């Protein structure tokens with residue numbers, strides 16, 4: 001796993017890993033900077049200023065670097081999570097994707113189009129037809145019934161009343177809110193209000209859904225329900241999602257890949273098992289230290305090469321099997337499990353490898 005170096009933007013996993021979009025990306029971000037303050041554009045070009053600690057840069061120039069040289073691709077249908085502590089630049093980064101905040105430098109290419117060159121009219125069109133956002137504070141219109149909140153994006157787009165209502169009722173059912181069409185937001189619990197937020201975002205059939213810490217304000221149990229809801233909707237609809245969170249367990253649960261940010265910098269991009277199995281630096285290592293490894297890592301991470309002494313007639317499992325799910329098979333078998341991909345024997349896993357993880361030795 002490559003850590004960030006001054007001359008390297010490759011934060012993805014090493015060859016042979018399972019990650020990284022292989023098809024044409026839906027959205028492609030390159031060398032993106034967002035600097036707040038006077039003469040912001042000068043900052044990315046000035047390596048001395050870029051290296052200053054936050055406070056000093058502010059004192060000397062009045063600028064804050066919120067997003068610092070970030071590059072990544074999101075594949076169609078992927079759930080891409082941006083994770084980091086408060087102030088790490090997550091919200092700014094995601095707002096730059098649709099130019100709700102105007103980036104200082106870099107490029108954002110969406111479906112082959114450089115969004116930084118789009119004029120105001122084209123941007124409006126894209127925001128109405130291609131993107132939708134789910135916010136932490138729900139962002140519902142208090143004086144509108146659920147059905148009218150959900151239909152809002154279609155109304156802005158100029159859809160007729162009957163069409164709007166039909167589509168709104170369809171997505172209200174999809175998010176499990178049938179029966180509440182005529183309620184007002186303040187008659188609903190937080191979780192239900194966020195379901196309305198989800199329905200409103202889905203109603204416009206966007207190509208890209210952006211989630212800005214949508215569940216942070218919810219109680220833990222409701223939050224878990226809503227995470228499962230997003231997983232279900234993603235499975236059913238296959239939408240591409242960019243999801244911001246500061247919660248690692250949420251990131252691991254939802255993300256196909258996760259970008260970890262620190263002080264505006266990208267620290268590592270990878271699947272959950274890559275972050276846990278090969279953290280790029282001490283910061284990521286610290287972040288993932290409490291994650292139960294057996295719940296995240298797969299057999300690929302613990303298999304050992306086959307030697308002449310190893311019996312090779314044990315049960316067979318694919319390398320992507322999560323260790324937790326393989327534990328019983330391995331421990332119950334008298335022979336090591338063979339890790340096989342496309343008919344090829346990659347390695348074997350025996351009791352020792354499993355127990356080392358369960359006992360926290362690896």
Ligand SMILES: Nc1ncnc2c1ncn2[C@@H]1O[C@H](COP(=O)(O)OP(=O)(O)OP(=O)(O)O)[C@@H](O)[C@H]1O
Nearest residue numbers: 036064065066084085086087088089090091092093
């Ligand atoms: N409009 C602004 N003007 C000046 N500085 C800003 C502005 N918006 C954000 N910042 C600064 O940019 C940095 C990144 O902020 P951002 O809100 O993107 O972080 P975040 O990771 O989303 O944090 P949080 O989870 O608290 O929202 C912070 O130092 C913040 O103070």
